[in-house]
Every structure is written in structure tokens, then in C-alpha cells.
Amino acid sequence: MEMKEAIFNYCLRYADSSLIIGHRLSEWCGHGPILEEDIAMTNVALDLVGQSRSFYQYAAKVEGKDRTEDDLAYLRDEREYRNTLLTEQPNGDFGQTMMRQFLFDSFQVLFFEKLKESKDEDMSAIAFKSIKESKYHLRHSSQWVIRLGDGTEESHQRIQNSLEDLWRFSDELFEMNEIDEVLIKDGIAVDLSTIKDHWMQNVVDVLAEATLNVPEDTFMATGSREGKHSEHLGYLLAEMQVLPRTYPGAKW
Amino acid sequence: MTDTSKPENKEWPLWEVFLQPKSGAHHAHVGSVHAPDAEIALQNARDVYTRRQEGTCIWVVPAEAITSSQPDDENSFFDPADDKIYRHPNFYTLPSEVKGL
Numbered sequence: 001m002e003m004k005e006a007i008f009n010y011c012l013r014y015a016d017s018s019l020i021i022g023h024r025l026s027e028w029c030g031h032g033p034i035l036e037e038d039i040a041m042t043n044v045a046l047d048l049v050g051q052s053r054s055f056y057q058y059a060a061k062v063e064g065k066d067r068t069e070d071d072l073a074y075l076r077d078e079r080e081y082r083n084t085l086l087t088e089q090p091n092g093d094f095g096q097t098m099m100r101q102f103l104f105d106s107f108q109v110l111f112f113e114k115l116k117e118s119k120d121e122d123m124s125a126i127a128f129k130s131i132k133e134s135k136y137h138l139r140h141s142s143q144w145v146i147r148l149g150d151g152t153e154e155s156h157q158r159i160q161n162s163l164e165d166l167w168r169f170s171d172e173l174f175e176m177n178e179i180d181e182v183l184i185k186d187g188i189a190v191d192l193s194t195i196k197d198h199w200m201q202n203v204v205d206v207l208a209e210a211t212l213n214v215p216e217d218t219f220m221a222t223g224s225r226e227g228k229h230s231e232h233l234g235y236l237l238a239e240m241q242v243l244p245r246t247y248p249g250a251k252w
Numbered sequence: 253m254t255d256t257s258k259p260e261n262k263e264w265p266l267w268e269v270f271l272q273p274k275s276g277a278h279h280a281h282v283g284s285v286h287a288p289d290a291e292i293a294l295q296n297a298r299d300v301y302t303r304r305q306e307g308t309c310i311w312v313v314p315a316e317a318i319t320s321s322q323p324d325d326e327n328s329f330f331d332p333a334d335d336k337i338y339r340h341p342n343f344y345t346l347p348s349e350v351k352g353l
Contacts, residue, residue: 034286036285039299040296043303139295143295
């Protein structure tokens with residue numbers, strides 16, 4: 001694989017994940033359990049869409065084919081999307097959303113910490129800007145996981161169920177393929193195997209404080225690195241893309 | 253049967269939010285948030301009141317920890333200051349060299 005192509009696809013992977021989970025969070029807008037949390041979730045959503053924009057802009061520049069960030073976000077189909085399966089899972093209840101966010105944020109913080117050291121200056125710059133945001137996101141989501149886990153009998157049971165439901169998407173966060181192989185050699189990409197143990201330790205610590213049980217021997221889902229998604233992504237994209245696809249070039 | 257005549261108060265407690273606009277300035281009251289505890293109150297305050305770089309430090313205080321004077325107190329609390337003009341520093345002649353007062 002050519003270097004340019006690898007960087008392009010690497011950027012898309014992380015742009016897509018941030019955009020899709022950001023879009024999921026934005027679905028809470030106007031539906032949050034309380035006003036303050038409604039604002040908090042949409043703040044996080046906007047941060048994540050912002051992070052995805054940085055990656056899309058850089059991807060578009062690297063590709064050099066006159067595609068814009070909007071083209072990449074709105075005019076690619078499900079099978080071209082490379083977001084991890086975790087990010088496209090439905091919101092469920094507030095606890096489910098916070099659990100999904102917690103698993104994701106825990107990854108993002110460690111990922112950006114390493115990406116800061118990337119030899120690719122643009123990617124390093126994106127990481128420097130994003131990590132501050134992601135650290136706050138993690139603080140927010142982990143505090144909620146702790147409170148709901150160590151809360152009432154009902155909140156505990158519900159978020160334990162969410163954890164068991166979402167755990168099977170955790171392995172995939174660390175999957176690598178030939179893109180990583182090409183880029184790790186040149187010190188551009190993050191070797192995800194180097195952050196997995198750290199991720200597990202951080203997650204287990206928070207889950208212990210939340211009195212939640214880490215699922216064992218779960219089947220682990222995979223596929224997004226090849227564009228194979230769960231049934232949920234198509235619906236999400238249909239809603240997210242309908243306007244620019246119906247009115248190409250629309251401005252608002 | 254649960255007594256439904258007095259619904260349990262499920263509202264989260266109210267917290268008053270004080271923001272310090274920049275380092276060294278005093279914290280000023282900006283509003284309030286609902287939150288189950290101090291950490292969440294702090295986060296909610298951050299999300300609601302510092303979206304446009306309004307502050308560098310946040311205090312949150314349980315609203316119930318604040319003792320307020322009552323509207324009924326107004327006459328006895330504040331009217332007596334009405335005719336004590338000598339409490340204002342208006343009777344000094346300032347030397348012309350003093351600037352900025």
C-alpha cells in the first residue's frame with residue numbers, strides 16, 4: 001500500500017468514528033434527562049464532529065482529488081465507512097449512551113496521547129488539540145458510569161446490561177491491518193497493541209468503582225475495518241446524509 | 253399503596269454557580285444548575301456557563317447552604333443606611349496628583 005493511500009484511510013477511520021458517535025450523541029439534543037445534561041452531551045457531540053472535521057480535512061488534502069470534508073462525510077456509503085462498530089450502536093437509555101461513550105473516550109485519550117508523538121505533523125497537531133477535549137469527555141462519561149453503576153438497584157442493573165451489550169465491540173478498537181503496518185514503520189500511526197493493556201486497566205478500575213462486573217469470554221464483533229457494519233449504521237447515514245444528497249451543494 | 257398525594261421530590265438539588273472570569277478576579281454569581289453531587293454540579297456548570305471562554309475557575313455551592321435576607325427584611329436591613337451620607341467617602345479633597353479614583 002502506498003503511503004498516501006495509507007494516511008488517507010487512516011484519517012478516515014478516526015474521522016468516521018468521531019463523526020458517527022458524535023452524530024449519535026447529537027440525537028440526544030432536546031431529549032436529555034435534564035437540561036444541563038442535554039447541553040453537556042451536545043457539547044461533546046460538537047467536539048467530536050470538530051475532531052472528525054480535522055481528520056477529514058487532512059484526508060482530503062492528502063488525497064488531492066478535490067474532494068472536500070463534506071464530500072467525505074456525506075457522499076460515502078455504509079460500506080465505505082470505517083468507524084468502529086461501537087460508535088454506531090444505538091443510544092438506548094442514558095446509561096447505555098454513557099457506557100458507550102466511556103469505552104470510546106477511554107480509547108481516545110490513550111490514542112491521542114500516542115498520536116501526539118506521530119511523525120506526521122498534521123496528525124500530531126490534531127492529537128494535541130483533541131486530547132484536551134477527550135480528557136474532559138472521559139471525565140464526564142466515567143463519572144456517570146460510576147454513579148449509575150453504584151447507584152440504585154435499577155440503575156446498576158441497567159448499566160450492567162449496557163456493559164454486557166457493548167463489551168463485544170471493545171476488541172475491535174484495537175484491531176490493526178495493513179494500513180497500520182505501513183504507517184507504524186514510519187512512526188506515523190499508533191501501535192494499538194501498546195495501549196490495549198493500559199485501556200483495559202483504566203476501564204477495569206472505573207468499572208470496579210462503579211461496582212460493575214467486567215464480562216468474561218464474550219464473543220467479540222469485528223468487521224468495520226473492512227466496512228462491514230451492524231444494521232444500525234445504514235439508518236444513521238440515511239438520516240445524516242439525506243439533506244446534502246437531496247440538495248447537492250446546499251448551504252445553510 | 254403508595255401515597256400519591258405527596259409525590260417524592262425527585263428533582264436534583266440546586267447549586268449556585270460562581271465564575272472567575274480571569275485569574276486574580278473575584279468569582280461572580282452567574283446562575284445555577286441542578287446536579288446530584290458536587291462533581292456533577294461542577295461539570296454541569298462548566299458545560300452550561302463556560303462554553304464561550306467565560307471563565308478560568310468555577311465554584312459551585314449548594315443553594316441550600318446560602319442564607320438569604322428576605323424581602324420583608326428590606327426596611328430594617330437597608331433603609332437605615334439612607335441618611336448616613338457620611339459613610340460615603342465623598343468629603344475628601346483629592347490632591348490633583350491622584351489619578352484613577
